[in-house]
Amino acid sequence: MVEFKTRISKIVDYPAPDGPSTRVFEIPIPSGIPFSYVSGQFAMLGHDSVRLLANQNMLKFASYSISSSPTHPHVLEFCIGDGSPTGVSHCLLHSKVGEEIIVKGPFGKFMLDENAPEYVFLATGTGIAPMISMIRTLLNKNVKVPITLYFGFRYPSQYMYREELEMLAQKFSNFKLEIVASRPDEKWKHHSGHLQDVLMNYNSPNKMKTKVYLCGKPSVTEELIKFCIDTLKFPTENVLVEKW
Ligand SMILES: Cc1cc2nc3c(=O)[nH]c(=O)nc-3n(C[C@H](O)[C@H](O)[C@H](O)COP(=O)(O)OP(=O)(O)OC[C@H]3O[C@@H](n4cnc5c(N)ncnc54)[C@H](O)[C@@H]3O)c2cc1C
Incomplete structure (x- = not known):
């Protein structure tokens, strides 16, 4: 598991007429950080403004599947929907390019098998x-x-x-x-x-x-x-x- 800080570099929003948007955003993997993953795995993301309700000294992290491909290294991409106002998803949905994100990962056993016949x-x-x-x-x-x-x-x-x-x-x-x-x-x-x-x-x-x-x-x-x-x-x- 690797942990690093980076900044949001790109955001694309997909608005829904009757509710919150969904968002795709990109973060670069800083050079020298050995973050390697298999398609299907997820990362845990945190933002300095989202703390555990029970302990304001600790960041709240939440899990997000990685939508980028390891064939396109140096960048990670995620798709997020909304959550409760005190959670990470809500914060990420309202963040701006340049804001800092803390990344931990990769995690998970949901992984692409590259040898299937279909x-x-x-x-x-x-x-x-x-x-x-x-x-x-x-x-x-x-x-x-x-x-x-x-x-x-x-x-x-x-x-x-x-x-x-x-x-x-x-x-x-x-x-x-x-x-x-x-x-x-x-x-x-x-x-x-x-x-x-x-x-x-x-x-x-x-x-x-x-x-x-x-x-x-x-x-x-x-x-x-x-x-x-x-x-x-x-x-x-x-x-x-x-x-x-
Ligand atoms: C493997 C995996 C992959 C996932 N991938 C994605 C993905 O790609 N995209 C996506 O949108 N979702 C994804 N999810 C779902 C996402 O992780 C959850 O919706 C998660 O709850 C979002 O975290 P949140 O902080 O926004 O919490 P919320 O969804 O807002 O709330 C979840 C729970 O946490 C509590 N809570 C809220 N804020 C705090 C706080 N500050 N301190 C303590 N408790 C709090 C809430 O009361 C609630 O009980 C994935 C989940 C898993 C397990």
């Missing part, structure tokens, strides 16, 4: 974080097996990484996007409804060996695990989940 990535909301890290790693390494991302959220404005994902789907014929908004507008060109409605159509000769990676809010994640195992009949051991 990949299905299932993400809802900020659950896209570990998935985009894995997709970036596979495509940057020119892995040729079929890769499908099923990504669900409520409003079109919450479509994180839109440009990058659509560029990757154009560039790599083995990468397919299935994007689902539950509250689309009239301009929306992707799927509408729930992730399960679209996932229902998944079929592949590799199905029994496909690695299914799943991440998102706990309530949705539980439903999706059940759907993958009971309805789609993916072998339980191939359904890999990051529970938040």
